[in-house]
Amino acid sequence: MRRASVISLSFTSCLLIGFLAYQLNQREAYGGKDDEDEKVHELMEKTHEGKKSPWKKAIQASQANPIDWATINQALPRLADMSEALVTTKDKDVRDAADGYVAAVQELAMQANKRDTVRARAALTTLSDSCADCHYKGGPGGKLD
Ligand code: HEC
Numbered sequence: 001m002r003r004a005s006v007i008s009l010s011f012t013s014c015l016l017i018g019f020l021a022y023q024l025n026q027r028e029a030y031g032g033k034d035d036e037d038e039k040v041h042e043l044m045e046k047t048h049e050g051k052k053s054p055w056k057k058a059i060q061a062s063q064a065n066p067i068d069w070a071t072i073n074q075a076l077p078r079l080a081d082m083s084e085a086l087v088t089t090k091d092k093d094v095r096d097a098a099d100g101y102v103a104a105v106q107e108l109a110m111q112a113n114k115r116d117t118v119r120a121r122a123a124l125t126t127l128s129d130s131c132a133d134c135h136y137k138g139g140p141g142g143k144l145d
Contacts, residue, residue: 039085040094044141047082048131054078055127058108062124067117076112079105079127093140100130 048055054075061071083105086098104127111120134141 037089037091040089043082043085047078059124062121067120069112069115072112072120076109091140097134097139100133101127104130
């Protein structure tokens with residue numbers, strides 16, 4: 001009986017120590033990742049969230065008839081900043097998943113420069129599709145609400 005309780009006590013302390021170590025590990029892992037992604041996270045929100053975000057404004061502008069080039073040109077530097085943050089982040093998974101977004105922004109800039117309405121609209125569709133590549137399908141961006 002006594003022996004059993006000693007065993008059970010040491011088993012419990014093992015669990016406890018294991019649990020604490022796990023917690024600490026999680027916190028460190030999260031802290032590290034958080035730092036790396038801070039810029040990406042911040043710009044993701046600023047660039048894409050809400051009706052007044054550069055991304056939403058550019059989409060709206062592209063649906064206008066005739067297309068509103070001034071608004072698209074205003075959004076472009078912000079989209080380019082986002083691209084820059086994605087390709088320079090320390091998080092390799094995010095960097096590796098950034099190609100679609102970066103290419104679409106470049107394509108949009110080129111077509112806006114040429115004032116090609118059809119291709120600029122297509123580039124914005126490609127840009128919107130690129131969100132899903134990173135945010136869904138198990139991508140590193142994680143699911144959006
Ligand atoms: C290459 C990967 C990648 C692409 C492409 C991408 N995102 Fe993100 N997104 C991220 C990462 C990484 C975060 C930060 C996640 C975190 O810190 O929890 C994020 C965060 C966000 C957030 C903030 C979520 C929150 O929890 O506050 C929004 C909104 C968002 N992205 C929208 C978009 C939209 C819209 C697009 C496409 C126009 C897009 N993202 C394209 C990787 C990506």
